[in-house]
Amino acid sequence: MQIKAAVTNSKSEDFKIETIQLDEPKAGEVLIRLVASGVCHTDMVAQDQEYPVPLPAVLGHEGSGVVEKVGVGVTTLEPGDHVVMGFAHCGKCNQCLSGHPFVCERFFELNFVGKMEDGSCRHHNHANEDLSIFFGQSSFGTYTVVNERNVVKVDKDVDLALLGPLGCGIQTGSGSVLNRLKPESGSSIVVFGAGAVGLSALMAAKAIGCGTIIAVDVHDNRLELAKELGATHTINGRNVNVPEEVKKIIAGGANYAVETAGVPGILRQAVDSLGIRGVVCQIGAPPLGTDEKIDVNDLLLANKTITGVVEGDSIPRIFIPQLISLYKEGKFPFDKLVKFYNFEDINQAVADSKNGSTIKPIIKMG
Structure with a gap:
C-alpha cells in the first residue's frame, strides 16, 4: 500500500x-x-x-x-x-x-x-x-x-x-525511578536534566512519595515547570557547585540521583551529590568515547552505586498501562x-x- x-x-x-x-x-x-x-x-x-x-x-x-x-x-x-x-x-x-x-x-x-x-x-x-x-x-x-x-x-x-x-522517553525516565531505584517513601532524589526524561523521573518520584525532590538544569523556565510537577527544590547549575548546593538542602547528600542530561561531567556531579549508600541511574547517553572521572575511593568508602538504565527497565506491556492508570488518577x-x-x-x-x-x-x- x-x-x-x-x-x-x-x-x-x-x-x-x-x-x-x-x-x-x-x-x-x-x-x-x-x-x-x-x-x-x-x-x-x-x-x-x-x-x-x-x-x-x-x-x-x-x-x-x-x-x-x-x-x-x-x-x-x-x-x-x-x-x-x-x-x-x-x-x-x-x-x-x-x-x-x-x-x-x-x-x-x-x-x-x-x-x-x-x-x-x-x-x-x-x-x-x-x-x-x-x-x-x-x-x-x-x-x-x-x-x-x-x-x-x-x-x-x-x-x-x-x-x-x-x-520510550517517558517510560525511560519514570521507569528509572519506579522500576530500578524504587525509592522509599520520604527518601531524597536529585534529577539532573529537566527535559522530558528528567521530568518524567521527577513526576514518578513524586508519585511514589519521595520527600525531597531536587531538579537541576540550566534553564530557569524548565526549573519552574519542575516545581509545578513536584520538585521541592531547584538548582540552576550554570554557575554553582551543584553537589555543594545539594548538600545544603540534604545534609550528607541524597539517597538517589538520576542523570538524564548525557553531558560529560554531570555523572560526576550526580555521584558527588549522593550520601552514603546512594544510588545514581545513568540514563542520558553522552558522546561515544566520553571519559568520566569518578572518585573511586568515594565510591568505595561511601558504598555508592552507579547503574545504567535502558528504557526504564520496563516491560512495556506491563508498565505502560501502569503509567496510564497513574495519569488517570492525576498522579502522573x-x-x-x-x-x-x-x-x-x-x-x-x-x-x-x-x-x-x-x-x-x-x-x-x-
Missing part, C-alpha cells in the same frame, strides 16, 4: 515527507494506522548519524495508533485496538526470557540496524529501494508494520495522540510536557525540541 512518511535520506538532512510503499504484515506482525508520534532525542541522534542507522530511513519510535490488520499467528491484538509501540526485542534470548527485554541480546541490531527480525524491510521508496526501519516501528508515517511483540494495547478512554511518548500529568504539531511541521517540531522551547513534541498524522 502507498503511505506518507517523513524520510531521512542523508546525514543531518531535514525530514522530507514522501509517498512510499509499505508491505503487508507477515506472520506475527500487525499493520497500524498511526495517529501520532513523539519526537525523541534519539531520532535526532540517528538523523545526525551519531548512531550509524543506515540511510535512507523512516525514523520515529514513539508511535501510537490503531490496529488495521493482523498477520498470521497474531493472538493478542485485533483490528480496532488502540496501541502504543515500544522498542524491538527478540523475545527469545536469555535476557528477554528472564523478563529483561530492555537489554535484549539483539537490542542494537533490532532497533538501529534497519531491518525487521527476518532481515528484510517493509518500507520502500519510489525507486523501490529499501528504507531502514527504526526501533522496529518507524512511526514517522501514516501507517507502519510492527512485530506483535512490540505493541501494547491501551485503554480507549484516553487521548491516543497523547500516548506515544510512553513507549505527563500531558503538561507536550506540544502537538501537524505532520507537515515535523522539522519545526525537531527545531523546537533542539532549542528547548518544546519539551516533548508530538506529531499528529491527521
Whole structure:
C-alpha cells in the first residue's frame, strides 16, 4: 500500500515527507494506522548519524495508533485496538526470557540496524529501494508494520495522540525511578536534566512519595515547570557547585540521583551529590568515547552505586498501562510536557525540541 512518511535520506538532512510503499504484515506482525508520534532525542541522534542507522530511513519510535490488520499467528491484538509501540526485542534470548527485554541480546541490531527480525524491510521508496526501519516501528508515517511483540494495547478512554511518548522517553525516565531505584517513601532524589526524561523521573518520584525532590538544569523556565510537577527544590547549575548546593538542602547528600542530561561531567556531579549508600541511574547517553572521572575511593568508602538504565527497565506491556492508570488518577500529568504539531511541521517540531522551547513534541498524522 502507498503511505506518507517523513524520510531521512542523508546525514543531518531535514525530514522530507514522501509517498512510499509499505508491505503487508507477515506472520506475527500487525499493520497500524498511526495517529501520532513523539519526537525523541534519539531520532535526532540517528538523523545526525551519531548512531550509524543506515540511510535512507523512516525514523520515529514513539508511535501510537490503531490496529488495521493482523498477520498470521497474531493472538493478542485485533483490528480496532488502540496501541502504543515500544522498542524491538527478540523475545527469545536469555535476557528477554528472564523478563529483561530492555537489554535484549539483539537490542542494537533490532532497533538501529534497519531491518525487521527476518532481515528484510517493509518500507520502500519510489525507486523501490529499501528504507531502514527504526526501533522496529518507524512511526514517522501514516501507517507502519510492527512485530506483535512490540505493541501494547491501551485503554480507549484516553487521548491516543497523547500516548506515544510512553513507549520510550517517558517510560525511560519514570521507569528509572519506579522500576530500578524504587525509592522509599520520604527518601531524597536529585534529577539532573529537566527535559522530558528528567521530568518524567521527577513526576514518578513524586508519585511514589519521595520527600525531597531536587531538579537541576540550566534553564530557569524548565526549573519552574519542575516545581509545578513536584520538585521541592531547584538548582540552576550554570554557575554553582551543584553537589555543594545539594548538600545544603540534604545534609550528607541524597539517597538517589538520576542523570538524564548525557553531558560529560554531570555523572560526576550526580555521584558527588549522593550520601552514603546512594544510588545514581545513568540514563542520558553522552558522546561515544566520553571519559568520566569518578572518585573511586568515594565510591568505595561511601558504598555508592552507579547503574545504567535502558528504557526504564520496563516491560512495556506491563508498565505502560501502569503509567496510564497513574495519569488517570492525576498522579502522573505527563500531558503538561507536550506540544502537538501537524505532520507537515515535523522539522519545526525537531527545531523546537533542539532549542528547548518544546519539551516533548508530538506529531499528529491527521
